[in-house]
Amino acid sequence: MEISVGHTPDSDDAFMFYGMFTGKVVSPDFTVKHVIEDIEKLNRKATNPELDVTAVSVHACAYIPGYTILRSGGSFGIRYGPIVTAKKQMTLDEIKKCKIAIPGKMTSAFLLLQLMIGKFDYVEMNFSDIPEAVRDGKVDAGLVIHETQLSYQQEGNIKIVDVGEWWDKETGGLPVPLGINVMKTSLGMDTIHKFDRYLQESIQYGLDNLDAALDYAMQYSRGKPRELIEKFVKMYVNNVTVNMGDKGEESIRRLFEMAKQKNLIPEFGLSIAIK
The missing domain is CATH 3.40.190.10 (Periplasmic binding protein-like II)
Structure with missing residues (x-):
């Protein structure tokens, strides 16, 4: 068939x-x-x-x-997953008050970050546009997936949260x-x-x-x-x-x-x- x-x-x-x-x-x-x-x-x-x-x-x-x-x-993910990037280090409380670019409301990354920090202000965009939006200051932070989880430094940003690490601790080691x-x-x-x-x-x-x-x-x-x-x-x-x-x-x-x-x-x- x-x-x-x-x-x-x-x-x-x-x-x-x-x-x-x-x-x-x-x-x-x-x-x-x-x-x-x-x-x-x-x-x-x-x-x-x-x-x-x-x-x-x-x-x-x-x-x-x-x-x-x-x-x-x-x-x-095995003790790793989507990450949040920004131009500068932030505390968790500061992240909660950010406008964060997300790769879609139905993505697992978005749901996991909500579970981690609660509801937050966000803007949807194509995942590949997020690093540039963060670097250029269009958003305070970006929730990144796919290979941009590895290339954020080349794109001029820093990692401030690894959602996968949080999940691993929260669930006692279940895969993300x-x-x-x-x-x-x-x-x-x-x-x-x-x-x-x-x-x-x-x-x-x-x-x-x-x-x-x-x-x-x-x-x-x-x-x-x-x-x-x-x-x-x-x-x-x-x-x-x-x-x-x-x-x-x-x-x-x-x-x-x-x-x-x-x-x-x-x-x-x-x-x-x-x-």
């Missing part, structure tokens, strides 16, 4: 899908049409289900009941739930499990063929050097990406429990593919 698969124009997503999209890993069950969009656009598309499979922020799952979370393809892949529940659990295994094989193929997968991923480097992209990919394509396991599933459920307690999300019913 032909299915549509959405992923972001980011090197870690490209790395995961390298085997699948280049035909190195094939499936007797699926032919894939891929759609590339920024994560916040994919989040919004998923609220009115257009794609059969799509990458989304974990936060977005509170608003997309028509999808089931796949066990493979997740981006989880950021992005996942979901599939339309209406396609049925048998089809979902088959595609989940297909994606898992693609991710493992990338890990087993690191240099070739990185070569493929560099088309989404946005001008960043290969060493930085390799570091970024290795941060967010890890064992929890191949299969989220019990810890990954627990971290997603914990995120939603904490968010619900603070009335940051509506009532939700998570559907995660069984093991």
Whole structure:
């Protein structure tokens, strides 16, 4: 069957899908049409289900009941995650009073920062525009994701908060739930499990063929050097990406429990593919 698969124009997503999209890993069950969009656009598309499979922020799952979370393809930080950057050091109280640029209201980064510091004044913009907005003083601080978590110094800014470090301490070491892949529940659990295994094989193929997968991923480097992209990919394509396991599933459920307690999300019913 032909299915549509959405992923972001980011090197870690490209790395995961390298085997699948280049035909190195094939499936007797699926032919894939891929759609590339920024994560916040994919989040919004998923609220009115257009794609059969799509990458989304974990936060977005509170608003997309028509999808089931796949066990493979997740981006989880291990004691690190989105960071807040600024031009100068600030205390936590000062950060709470800032106007902060965020990469989208449905991103997990935004939800995690709200859990950490409470509600704050923000402005939405494309994630790649945030470093410049911080550097030029258009905002007081910026919540940055993707490879800009690593390049902030070159962009003239400093790190003032690591949201992933906060989450790690708050939860006793659970991985930081950021992005996942979901599939339309209406396609049925048998089809979902088959595609989940297909994606898992693609991710493992990338890990087993690191240099070739990185070569493929560099088309989404946005001008960043290969060493930085390799570091970024290795941060967010890890064992929890191949299969989220019990810890990954627990971290997603914990995120939603904490968010619900603070009335940051509506009532939700998570559907995660069984093991």
